Amino acid sequence: MTLQFPPGFIVAATHSGAGKSTVTLGLLAALKRRGLIPQPFKTGPDYIDPGHHQLAAERPCFNLDTWAMPAPALRTLVADASVGADVAVAEGVMGLFDGVDDDGKSGRASTADLAALTGWPVVLVIDVQGQTETAAALAAGCANYRSDVRVAGVILNRVAGARHAALILPAFERLGINVVGAIPRHKGFEIPERHLGLVQAVEMGETERLSVLADVFSDAIDIDALLSLAAKPSFSDAASTPLGTSPGPPGSRIAVAQDEAFSFTYNHLLLSWRRRGAEIIPFSPLADEAPDPAADAVWLPGGYPELHAGRLANAFRFKEGVARLAAKSVPIHGECGGYMVLGEGLVDANGERHQMLGLLKAETSFADRRLHLGYRDVRLLSDCVLGAQGTQWAGHEFHYATLVSDTGPALFDCRNAGQQARRPLGSRIGSVTGSFVHLIWA
Template sequence: MSSIAKRPRGIIVAAPSSGSGKTTVTLGLLAALRKAGVAVQPFKTGPDYIDTGHHARAAGRPSFNLDTWAMPQDLIASIVSQTAASAGISIAEGVMGLFDAGPSRGLSGNGSTADLAASLGWPVILVLDVSGQTETAAALALGCATYRPDVHVAGVILNQVASERHEALIRPGFDRIGLKIFGSLHRTEKIHLPERHLGLVQADEHADYLDRIASLADIITTSVDLEAILAAASEVHFPQDAGLRTRAVYPPGQRIAIAHDAAFSFTYNHVLQGWRDAGAEITPFSPLGNDAPRTDADAVWLPGGYPELYAGQLAAASHFIGGLSTLAERNVPIHGECGGYMILGQGIEDANGERHAMAGLLAAETSFRTRKLHLGYRRATLRTDGALGRKGTTLYGHEFHYATLVTDAGEPLLDMEDGTQSKTTTGSRRGSVTGSFFHLLFARRA
């Protein structure tokens, strides 16, 4: 990562609720500013691993997650300081509603956009879906602006404006409360991005993605005051050299083979960058392409993704599965997160009820036939040494999946606690192979 030259300036794009258009506006701002010649560093509040891929395509540089529940303050400071120092502005997309969070406080906050804004000292720009509203939009914005004195709302971007007359009825309320309108977006299908069960369809799956982003950049350029956005940004609160030595997760080996394709893409850039900074060599391979992990790997990492959409193709990937088995026989650490855990198990039942045999390195049997949402922050303790660290290491992360664990008779991997402090044992271990539905953001060594 680059050396630190300055304290990064940034803004946070937030909203009163999910579905207001945060991602659309964030992508548009990233692409429009990039087109204008501004180096812009994207971030995502919380543990979302799909939006960051969209950010990267729009901004032309990797996007990083910032999570006050699962990350200590010095790790957040480290990520921001080292990734945003060379940018003209940073833009962090919020999560859910501005003040919405889980039921508990984590390492440096409760995971809300507001907690991150207060921690960084970056001003908030609210995206307001004004469908069916006129003056009420200003009242809603005023409530958000005054709810917490440590969160500064610099202004709003109006979304889903029906007409020029509609906008004319909205603006007087904002004049009265003295809150700036940075721009307004009228209703259009040109900026719609398709979704699936875990969120937006991934950026790499759109054949016309660059055209969509270019169109969105043009809309934002003509509809939003970009100079005012740049002027609204402020310097981050923490010192210039804060957290420079903080690492999220220690690498599981010197030579790490990591699955990466349309079925396995849910990775965190701060984790991968931390491994590289520690001297690890990361080599991607494609299970969908029937690639085996490198034979000299010290560790194999199978991230989450959408294996249920490709279960038949993965079941037939004999070279991939054989390569995993060979490394497991040599006691090379192999770990699967969520989708990776499902692949390491005995089999996956897809949405149509058809079972597909998997690697068989763990006892887990999973099903996608009856969808059930599992979502939330998790704190876990390792029950044994392995790819995730030493026995007793405390892990911070989350779960987000619709798959159901039918059975897993293997040795439990984790002592888990959710946001309500409900406790259970979860995950599985067999020899050097481990897996669970848990997505890791930060590990505190025992």
Template sequence: MTTRAIMVAAPRSGGGKTTLTLALLAALERRGLRVGAVKTGPDYIDPAFHAAITGRPGLNLDSWCMSPDLLHEVMQAACQDVDVLVVESAMGLFDGLSLPDGQRGAPSDIAAFFGIPVLFVLDMSGQGQSVGPIAKGFAQWSPHVQVNGVVLNRVASARHERLGREAVQAAGLPVYGALMRQSGQTLPERHLGLVQAREHGNLAGWLADLADKAERELDLDGILAAAAPLHSGREMYNPAGLLPPPGQRIAVADDAAFSFLYGHLALFWRRAGAELAPFSPLADDPPDPSCTACWLPGGYPELHAGQLAQATKFYAGLRAFAQTRPVHGECGGFMVLGQGLEDAQGVRHGMAGLLGHTTSFAKRKLNLGYREATLVNDGVLGARGARLRGHEFHYATVLDGGADAPLASLRSGIGEELGMCGGQRGFVSGSFFHVLATVAEQAQEV
């Protein structure tokens, strides 16, 4: 059966995309359909909620970081044995870098590239008929992006719904439902986004309530009819832009402090023949000594710094591992590889001491954006001069940079020089940079 796809998008962040996406997934899965989901952009947290419903890896599509081949390959994986694919957009539909369309990292790039129709969610808080011209403007902005209908969100009353529905219909777009405003439907948030799915106290019950809400308030048949057959191209097994596995058997930290591992990396590393061996530093587990590499993903070590500081078996095992095999840390993992981590209260906690830096969460500063990293030396991420694309998103600051060799030179998504980043000492490396893909020698065009 051909996979049908629809993108859930909005004018801005915070408009209800994740709530609508999860409601659709839960309601359609309840109907017996095989559902899948993908997130545009580099977000980690929303795909974990998708995975909780679909039972499939949470995947990302990004038009700035990923080559066309890799985009097709991720989409092929997302569509395997799936009847309906819901693509959740990041930010606003047309938000991205100031670059040509198709290369901006915008959700609209993905919608145009794959021909995915858009289900536009409009937050009606503080407005009535004004949602009509907003919907019309977005629907007419690009001839390459098809907005097929609207869902009204945070609707206060039947009268409020009527005002919005009539305005959107006057703009020439169908309305596929109205999600009424009610308490208990908002997911809790913290400094990097939503609280993680694994930390939600009653996720199954909350998702069941969302499915009930979707069945009451959405035109599910209309939304299914609006979804379009997806043609994602031929399947490839070594697409350009894929980051090779860092080892044959990879010890991967995986718990509430270390959870930001991209689903496409894990999926394609396994496909390449690598084995992933998860372990929990919070449970004081060391990396499996039979592994050939260790990967410390990002996450929230700053929230668990006191507990991590007491993880003596983890640190002893990690230090022994690092004497002979690669250990790499991204963002939170990089923080833990350093000498110390200062928590939000200003208390310093000792970390692994495998690199020389010290970081602080007490002195917060937002670092956010796409990054292209060029490796300074050979290492687990590739050969000297190799270019990687990804992003940075953290509030931590570096109190002491240490004396280690840098890992890479950084540029912003639009090519601005940002200087050196990270550290590298022996088999140990890390930085605040999260890698999504490598850069082929030829220019990327989507």
């Protein structure tokens, strides 16, 4: 199968917090302003940044995860997602070489790994606040750290002014490192954060902010120079695999919850399900909508149900609609936030308990928040809508909720990225399943 790819690049950074999310959004907005069609991607399992990318690019953003997804599938996904696009723009994760601890290999699943696999050049974002020539030393170190990763250009972020830039640029010129832009400090760029990262795009008035970003980045970035750095991916040693071989759909008519409480859905799963002939039927629990009564599967993704627990507790049409389908043995699966809502009760950060659907025996609480974070390699303990007993899934866990109790039969055996065994996860009662794991690939 011959796949077609537009040229692309990866926006990376020296560390988390350097501004790569803002820079990525600014570049997407500026490219759109230029009349081009950018295709956004996000490195790793992040659930929130893709929503912002999607608004800026007006195209779905897809996660590219080298830990969870096989290289042939990544190759096919990039091609499928990029149809009709002029340039691919992938945002990195953490610092360029930062990854997970996988049996002593701490850099696995890093932005650098994606750059090495795809062959996309790296555009490195450096936060120059409080420094001058040291920024060039950081760029030089990153450019020479791995021979299979090409740092093709640099964007300076949080530049104090023309004098500050004049003190920085000569060092880059001496090193022969291409600086394609210098972004000034601007308070209006900042995106509010919450305990899982950025505030969701669906909660913000993004149109005005994206317009400001397009204005500033169109002036501050040499778009022609940036586009000249972009390259078509090489995907070394990665044959193509039809996306249809990715995880199959849980049904032919899948009711998927989609609103501010349930927004963490991976677009590659929806694309794969549609490619396999499934129909996706969105509904909003927050609007007290029941899933389509003709659905043969219900999917409750993650999100922020704890922020809307009172409304969900009183969404009686939603609760009754899901219960009716469960009584008919229609498969119903909840991920993270969806798992909490399928449980019996959810205690919010103020200590107030809210009655949830009661289809699983789980009690969860935010009264004592604890971070649970990391990749998970899970194996089904019995046949269910997610596959046959023994089916393995790669996924990701990221939440602050505490599981107070769950007396239902466990859904998964679980190991972390380094293959150390963890406690079993989730539960299953009849056709209803759920766990804290966001499933990425089977």
